[in-house]
Amino acid sequence: MAIDQHEIEKIAQLARIRIADDQIGEVTARIAEILGMVDRLQAVDTAAVEPMANPLDDTQRLRPDAVTEENRREDFQAIAPAVEDGLYLVPRVID
Amino acid sequence: MAWESVIGLEVHLQLATVSKIFSGAPTTFGAAPNTQACAVDLAMPGMLPVLNAEAVRCAVKFGLGIGAQIGHRSVFDRKNYFYPDLPKGYQISQFEAPIVGRGEFEIALEDGSTRSIGITRAHLEEDAGKSLHEDYHGCSGIDLNRAGTPLLEIVTDPDIRNAQEAVAYLKALHSLVTYLGISDGDMSQGSMRCDINISLRPAGTDTLGTRAEIKNVNSFRFVEKAIACEIERQSDILEDGGEVVQETRLYDAERDETRSMRSKEVANDYRYFPEPDLLPVVIDDDYIEAVRASLPELPVEKRHRFAAQYGLSTYDAGVLSDSRELADYFEAVAAACGDAKMAANWVQVELLGQLNRSELGIADSPVSAADLGGLIARILDNSISGKIAKQVFEHMWQGQGSADEIIEAQGLKQVSDSGALEAMVDQVIADNGAQVEQYLAADEGKRKKLIGFFVGQVMKVSKGQANPKMVNELLAKKLT
Numbered sequence: 001m002a003i004d005q006h007e008i009e010k011i012a013q014l015a016r017i018r019i020a021d022d023q024i025g026e027v028t029a030r031i032a033e034i035l036g037m038v039d040r041l042q043a044v045d046t047a048a049v050e051p052m053a054n055p056l057d058d059t060q061r062l063r064p065d066a067v068t069e070e071n072r073r074e075d076f077q078a079i080a081p082a083v084e085d086g087l088y089l090v091p092r093v094i095d
Numbered sequence: 096m097a098w099e100s101v102i103g104l105e106v107h108l109q110l111a112t113v114s115k116i117f118s119g120a121p122t123t124f125g126a127a128p129n130t131q132a133c134a135v136d137l138a139m140p141g142m143l144p145v146l147n148a149e150a151v152r153c154a155v156k157f158g159l160g161i162g163a164q165i166g167h168r169s170v171f172d173r174k175n176y177f178y179p180d181l182p183k184g185y186q187i188s189q190f191e192a193p194i195v196g197r198g199e200f201e202i203a204l205e206d207g208s209t210r211s212i213g214i215t216r217a218h219l220e221e222d223a224g225k226s227l228h229e230d231y232h233g234c235s236g237i238d239l240n241r242a243g244t245p246l247l248e249i250v251t252d253p254d255i256r257n258a259q260e261a262v263a264y265l266k267a268l269h270s271l272v273t274y275l276g277i278s279d280g281d282m283s284q285g286s287m288r289c290d291i292n293i294s295l296r297p298a299g300t301d302t303l304g305t306r307a308e309i310k311n312v313n314s315f316r317f318v319e320k321a322i323a324c325e326i327e328r329q330s331d332i333l334e335d336g337g338e339v340v341q342e343t344r345l346y347d348a349e350r351d352e353t354r355s356m357r358s359k360e361v362a363n364d365y366r367y368f369p370e371p372d373l374l375p376v377v378i379d380d381d382y383i384e385a386v387r388a389s390l391p392e393l394p395v396e397k398r399h400r401f402a403a404q405y406g407l408s409t410y411d412a413g414v415l416s417d418s419r420e421l422a423d424y425f426e427a428v429a430a431a432c433g434d435a436k437m438a439a440n441w442v443q444v445e446l447l448g449q450l451n452r453s454e455l456g457i458a459d460s461p462v463s464a465a466d467l468g469g470l471i472a473r474i475l476d477n478s479i480s481g482k483i484a485k486q487v488f489e490h491m492w493q494g495q496g497s498a499d500e501i502i503e504a505q506g507l508k509q510v511s512d513s514g515a516l517e518a519m520v521d522q523v524i525a526d527n528g529a530q531v532e533q534y535l536a537a538d539e540g541k542r543k544k545l546i547g548f549f550v551g552q553v554m555k556v557s558k559g560q561a562n563p564k565m566v567n568e569l570l571a572k573k574l575t
Contacts, residue, residue, distance in 0.1 A: 013165050066114055
């Protein structure tokens with residue numbers, strides 16, 4: 001499966017990863033290599049294999065519905081870059 | 096051209112747990128910002144999610160409530176996107192293997208007919224926090240109290256054809272989830288939020304048109320209005336030979352219009368993959384049967400039972416089974432007076448009328464079911480007329496005691512004593528000589544109309560307390 005530079009740029013944007021212009025060629029080539037390996041794996045017949053959601057052969061344990069956490073806002077906000085009125089401040093986002 | 100609208104709804108339902116879906120932080124509504132956001136909700140490094148058993152139970156209850164298949168093995172996935180109110184950079188949701196599979200849901204429409212709406216699936220996920228875009232020196236403020244609140248996302252098939260059906264579905268869903276006790280269903284607090292998928296196609300065709308999604312509509316009324324104006328917008332575009340763009344839109348209640356939410360549509364590529372921090376959730380048949388045994392009688396079952404057992408119309412049965420509290424109240428009134436149809440009538444007309452005018456819920460009714468039943472019993476045993484009963488009800492509403500106490504204290508008991516009635520009838524005949532002559536001169540057909548005048552006069556003399564049946568009989572006997 002081939003991948004072009006345009007797709008790499010789109011994926012980088014979705015993942016919020018900055019790739020320098022002079023590196024994008026190399027990144028594209030290396031990811032293409034990985035996809036080549038995936039192509040080889042795709043050739044294996046897996047029709048009888050159930051998809052695996054987790055490598056651990058176990059099932060999820062549940063916790064009882066009870067409040068166990070106290071309010072530690074002071075501690076958490078002490079290490080935040082900017083807070084006001086109990087809110088975390090971030091660069092402005094508008095839909 | 097005639098267009099048919101095709102509508103599917105996605106409802107995000109906040110589940111009524113005391114703690115979050117993956118952490119032990121509380122879920123109480125209205126707390127000071129970020130006081131209910133723990134290290135897991137804030138996505139501090141190294142924190143791991145642990146699934147809340149009650150959230151799973153709520154989802155299974157819902158699934159059984161709509162007769163759906165329960166996923167014996169369901170899997171959580173990461174839905175990846177960046178937004179500051181989602182600190183992990185992904186939402187834990189379910190994609191490939193949801194906890195609730197296909198089901199069906201019966202809704203009652205206002206004309207008394209019913210329709211079945213297909214439920215595609217329902218899955219568990221966590222809510223995000225809230226972004227406040229008010230003036231914070233050019234910044235946005237983030238409150239993560241809501242982050243991690245358990246949600247059940249309920250997705251319908253594109254089975255809904257108009258705004259009325261959409262509202263009927265939401266009301267029925269509200270009724271079901273409150274019966275089940277899995278959510279308070281309060282739309283004003285965001286416990287039930289609705290996304291509307293809507294497209295148009297030429298009437299009579301089967302292919303689906305391009306749809307628009309209207310996000311986060313938060314009241315029954317707005318759902319109705321948003322659908323109406325989106326249908327109008329899309330049909331205008333199509334009539335002009337244009338094409339509807341697949342996009343996310345927002346309903347603006349003040350302007351009563353929908354508008355595009357994103358100027359440049361970023362590809363909705365959430366790159367789902369299985370959540371490695373959670374193992375598959377396995378639900379066995381014993382668990383499912385134990386939950387099934389705990390289910391109450393559901394609204395649809397109650398509606399059918401009310402119609403069959405009490406002989407009520409589908410509409411009346413639907414109104415009275417809308418909430419568990421109202422249904423229990425109605426049944427208590429019916430038991431207390433022994434006449435279910437009278438009970439249905441009084442609860443729907445007088446009681447619900449007063450409650451609505453006073454903006455009260457059934458739980459806040461100043462008149463108890465036993466007292467209302469007591470009042471109706473006095474109508475049934477001819478102690479008072481229906482008209483007087485309405486007066487008595489007013490006094491009961493104002494807290495002046497039971498029906499019997501009010502009837503006694505105000506001397507409202509219907510006069511059925513033939514001696515006393517006879518005296519009143521005689522007086523009325525003596526006082527209205529001209530009308531008596533007119534009556535006696537009239538033929539049989541006209542007499543039936545004219546006698547109403549005398550009945551009215553006797554009722555007036557008796558202050559409405561005369562037994563109307565006996566008055567009619569006495570008048571017929573004496574006016575010959």
